[in-house]
Amino acid sequence: MFFLDHAWLVPLIPAVSFVAILFFGKRLPRNGAELGVVSVGASFVLSCGALIGWVQRVNDAKPAGSALGGMVHAFGQSVGRLGAEGHVAAVSPVVHHLTWWRSGGIEFGAGTQIDGLAVMMMFVVTLISFLVHVYSTEYMHGDRRFTYFFAALSLFTASMLLLVVADNTLQLLVGWELVGLCSFMLIGHWWEEKPNSDAALKAFLTTRTGDVGLTIGVIMTFFLVQRATGSGSFNILAVNSAALSGHVGHSFVFWCALALFIGIIGKSGQFPLHTWLPDAMAGPTPVSALIHAATMVVAGVYLGARLFPVFWTGFNIHDGGVNPMALIGGITIIIGAALAFVQDDIKKVLAYSTISQLGYMVMGLGVGAWTAAVFHLFTHAFFKANLFLGAGSVSHSGAHHSFDMKKDMGGLRKYMPITFATFLIGSLALAGIFPLAGFWSKDEILVTANAANYKFFFYVGLVGAFMTAAYMTRCIYLTFFGEYRGGHAHAAPELDGTAHGAVEDVADAHLAEVAEAAHGHHDEPHESNGLITVPLIVLTVFSVLAGFINAAPFHIEKFRDWFEPRVAFPVSTIVHPAFSWPKAIISVAIALAGFAVAYAYYWLGLGPQRLAERNPLARAGKMFLVKKYYLDDLYEKVIVAGIKGPIANAVYWVNQHIIDNVLNYTGRGAKALGEMTYEYIDQGVIDGAVNGLAAGTGEAGGAARQLQTGRLQFYALLLVLAVGLFSLALWIAS
């Protein structure tokens, strides 16, 4: 199968496009945007090919699995149901590996391991990235670093795809770090403003903290394979088999899993390293969509899914009870959702929502709901990208490039019907309303948590669902309902603000009109144009339909059949509970209750309004949320300041007094030695020898010169004398 064997093309094309845009982008008619769009589009086509190829591979493998498969199929039951009973043939991944070098029996190289998870991720990443590219051509139009933005976007996509197709943990690590680098570049895209570059640095450094764990984890998994088979390897399948083999002591696997999990915490915004994610909203909105839906943060969940057997064994996931993964995921669901209530910035609401949803995924992995967690990643990508791009559309065309819901939005549903409709559907999908995408995946996580003896996390998930519905209602209320509050247009924090902001402060209608015309905007909020709305509509369609790929009550479980690994994976012990209508109804009812409570509070003005202003306890609680649990203060004032203060001073002292002295004395000694060498050896010995030789040659030449009289007869005399002398000598000798 061409597309499965040549999956290396998928990350390569955007990588080439990155270089091309960097070097030639500015000379192209659309400043390099066309290269980005076309290359990611090509990658998307190849990914679709790989997806189809993989599905064929799975389907072809089925009849060989068991005769029962064909029989039950004849009775009209879906083939997918058989997956649960383990009758499906093992479909091995398509692996291609290229050795770079060998050292001491360890092989380093790059390769592609294409299986269900990889093709699913390739499809999602390239689709979202493609839509984001198209969207950005309009959203970033006229930006001061338009070309650079597209170059970075291409590299971002290429890095994520490199990570996705990796067949060994080292390549995965390389892709992982590249993704981090690109997010740094893009979050700090408008680095002229200090908060933006600070946010970029924070994102980079916070995820680096987690990366230390990942790096250690990668090294440890190498030795995990060595302990199991005798020779170490970075190969992902080998790591997974080793973790499941049972030949390695449990505590070692536990530490492996913990180290890798720290990487996931950093990258996927899990508590307590989630603080960078809301700040990352400083980047342009398309980047936020890409980071939250397809690339950066899902890399952590992807790692968890990729090396799932390590966590399965290390954290004893099949035993039920509490393990670090489920616990951190559960905490993240609640704290992320709670923080979303106190944000005024629409993008920050969505950012905390992402944190909360990532909590669902990590918790899903932690309770053994592999398929459900990956499925949630899949559906979440669509509706979260939809919501972010929708927020961008609101800001771009409706709120003068502001993201403040309380100051600059409100009542926008009349002006922006398409954006409103897509945003509403995205929110419903996020809240898990039947039958939208989020319902199927979230419900599956909850049902599995319940069936696998993780009752506690089942309830945590339900509380999270309630909160999700409520904060999205608040967000929609503030953005699209009520009166439009954006009349007093003010300086645009996002765009090249000089002309824009300065002119609007002047109440001169004519000047404002000229400036607005230059920007292609009007004072009135209006619907965005096709380059923005079409991606929104595409994503909305996916937000509605994506869930049906794994809709258990309709006997469709394609997602599990196609994408769940069968090789080096705990297939036989993993829990696949049946769909449960009562539980589904409960979760939808709870989400609807969330809507209802929020509706009552915001629309109807019921309940304790402005409680925070009257009750000190409530005020303290709100303050606690506004201050983001004081985690930023903890990191900056306690940890960073602690390092900056005494430790930095101590290091400085050591640097000044010890290292510098050593260096100074070494320097002085070397200087003295050099001077001595110059004076005696160089000038005296070497130069003397050379000069003496030259002088000697000159003297000898001068002496020999006397012989050259130029008189022919003198030479003849010498000749005769010489012959005479030789003759005499011969005569004497004889």
Place this chain on the structure above:
Amino acid sequence: MLLNQFLLLGAFLFATGVYGVMARRNSVLVLMSVELMLAAVNINLVAFAAYQNNVAGQVFALFVLTIAAAEVGVGLAIVLLIYRNLRSSDLDDVDVLKG
């Protein structure tokens, strides 16, 4: 045996040639002295050839005569050019190789 007389004649002619080469100032006379030395060598060659009944010596003498003729041709041409350039055929004036 007549060999001694021939050798003595050769030696006398050769010595005369050497003296001429070293003592004369006129380049034409120097050239002629060189010819005298060649003649002396020829006499020796012929004398030894006759003495040893070996015709090779006489053949060599013929070669020497031929080459001497060529040498005189070249030598006289040089002398002529020297005279044309320096307006003199005195060898003491030709000292441009002086170091």
